[in-house]
Amino acid sequence: MTQPPLLALEGITKHFGDLVANEDVSLEVASGEVLAMLGENGAGKSTLMKVAYGLLRPDSGSVSMGGQPLDIDSPRDAMAAGIGMVTQEFSLVDTMTVAENVALSAVGWGRVDARATEARVLATMERVGVHLDPHRLVSTLAIGERQRVEIVKALFHDCRVLILDEPTAVLPPQDIRALLQTVERLREGGLGVLFVSHKLKEVAEISDRVVVLRRGHVVAERRTSQVGPDELARLMMGVADGGAGEPATAEGEPHPAPGALAHAAPEDGEPVLTISDLVVTRAGRDVVDHLDLTVRRGEIVGVAGISGNGQTELVQAVSGMTPVRAGTILVDGVDVTDRSVADRLGAGLGRLTEDRRGSCVAQLTVEQNLVLEDLSSYTRRGALDRTAIRDHARAMIEQFEIKAEPTTPIGQLSGGNIQKVLLARALFRRPRILLAAQPTRGLDIGTFGYVHTRLSELRASGAGVLLVSEDLDELRALADRIVVVFRGAIVGELSVAEATSERLGVLMTGRDAA
Structure with a gap:
């Protein structure tokens, strides 16, 4: 009998109004496997991972672990089932220690035995080669160290599947090698890893299989050893072999x-x-x-x-x-x-800061964010000229190729489309x-x-x-x-x-x- 996959997503569909984020998406990850997920910004990668981790409910489809169906309504449900996730936005308390941050996230914890907790934290760090003082304040940690604490938090919950959403996007070059070594140790330990990335070189180095999403659909699945960076780039962009489009370099980057x-x-x-x-x-x-x-x-x-x-x-x-x-x-x-x-x-002066999501207001729409720095130009007799704002937004969406409607909350956009909104706001x-x-x-x-x-x-x-x-x-x-x-x-x-x-x-x- 064939052993069921460690994690399976089957027929996942998720729409935001008229926007198709995922359409009938299925994928599997096995124990001891790194599955890379590639795709343009807005392809649906992050939405799919949020469904797997309980941050979003799918419109249809199912999630299972080891062949057993799961009903995941929240990240707590996901963690209890053995699914962990590390995103680009860390959720650590600066004024607490490494050990306290890890223990704080524990599922179903009541009274805490400090010594036992610290010993367990140290054992978890040792398991993946993370060497940090458990008494050290998080506020003193570099960004790569903070990410490793997030990974330890996930493993502390007996995580069997770890989702890494753009894990190297926030890291300086010197920390990327350490992260990839950690992922290798996770694979050797039998975990399934979902590695979401745009970095073709990293995907080629660390993954066993690659799934490519485009416009919410799975368009390709390959063994990593059987595909090169040029083909992956073409699949991501929807460019046919020999067609126009910028190929990846020998380093696998554009x-x-x-x-x-x-x-x-x-x-x-x-x-x-x-x-x-x-x-x-x-x-x-x-x-x-x-x-x-x-x-x-x-x-x-x-x-x-x-x-x-x-x-x-x-x-x-x-x-x-x-x-x-x-x-x-x-x-x-x-x-x-x-x-x-x-x-x-x-x-x-124009600004395009590194804190992309901090430069906009997630709850406000695309059109509102586009005029945040220039409201006076859209005010008539003390009131906002909503028609002018809408017309301006439509022009910017077309000119800057933003995949959104003027009324879409900007927090629902991919990182790339948020960056285009911010670029439009600055350059206009x-x-x-x-x-x-x-x-x-x-x-x-x-x-x-x-x-x-x-x-x-x-x-x-x-x-x-x-x-x-x-x-x-x-x-x-x-x-x-x-x-x-x-x-x-x-x-x-x-x-x-x-x-x-x-x-x-x-x-x-x-x-x-x-």
Whole structure:
């Protein structure tokens, strides 16, 4: 008799109004198997995983474990059945320790034996090679360490199937290898792993099988060893063999060649962003340390650096989201150092921050989010002109190829479509300088290329772009020059030709501050 799959989703259908998220989707994952799920943003991957984890109820279809039907109404039901999930948005309490966070999530716990709980937490961490002090406060953990705590939380519930939804999208490069090693140990331990990703190289390395979703349907299922990155890219995008479309690179990612999108920026172009002697302090430490940087008209300046070296605080300071201790910020010649966000936008600043979902209001519609930063332009005699807002939204949806209706709550959109909404909002105001922080993190191949094209077009129009990215290939493809940040200071500036991985790596790790 054939052994039933560890987890089976059968005939899952989920609609949001007229939007088809999943249509008759079936898949299986076996014990000791890593099943990768690929697809464009909006293909239905996250919706399907939310159904499996009890965050959404399907319109039809069933979920079973080991051949036994499950009735999953909530994540608690899923955890009790042995299904765990780690998303890009972690659910940890900063003021509690690692062990306390893990124990807090336990199903059906009453009185807690602290020693027994700590011993169990340590045993769970040892099982997957996670080495963290259980007494350490979560607030002190780096992002990769926080993700590993989330994995330990799932395993603490005797998880047999672990869903990893875009697990590397939030990680700096140095943590991705550790995650893949953890996944390998989970497979060796007999777990089934659902690995949702856009990264073809990672999928090829870690998975046993690949399922490709497009527009809510399963369009392909392959053994990973029998398919290459080019074919996977074509399947994701719906491009026939030999058809037009950008193939994946040898690395399995859709990057153009270094400098392919760059151009020679005029050295005497007028400055559109001037940062002088900038200091930003957090918890008594200068996280941006006397930084000087100029971006001129018609150029993209890339900022490289390992996560946690002040890039986030730099973007927050320039955009007005965090105060500065010293220094000045000029936008197109206007001193905005102590000015409001609205004043900075009025001076010509555009923002595309790394916190995609934090830059919008999930409960509001697409059309409402599109005008959040410019409500005065849509106000007539003290009231919002809803017709003008609707017309504007329809124009932006068409122009930026957003897969949504004006009245769709933005929280229901995929990450890629949310990014397109935010890009439309920023570019419609014709900014003189755009802050683009991690603009393609977690995006599929199609949206990835779309964002690159828009940034290149903005530069060609005469605007400047400050591009902060941990993706070195992205910086080399787009930027005209690259500065490297280490411990809050610029430690080097390179042309694209000089920006080899070796040279960047030396600067990013502080081994050469020359």
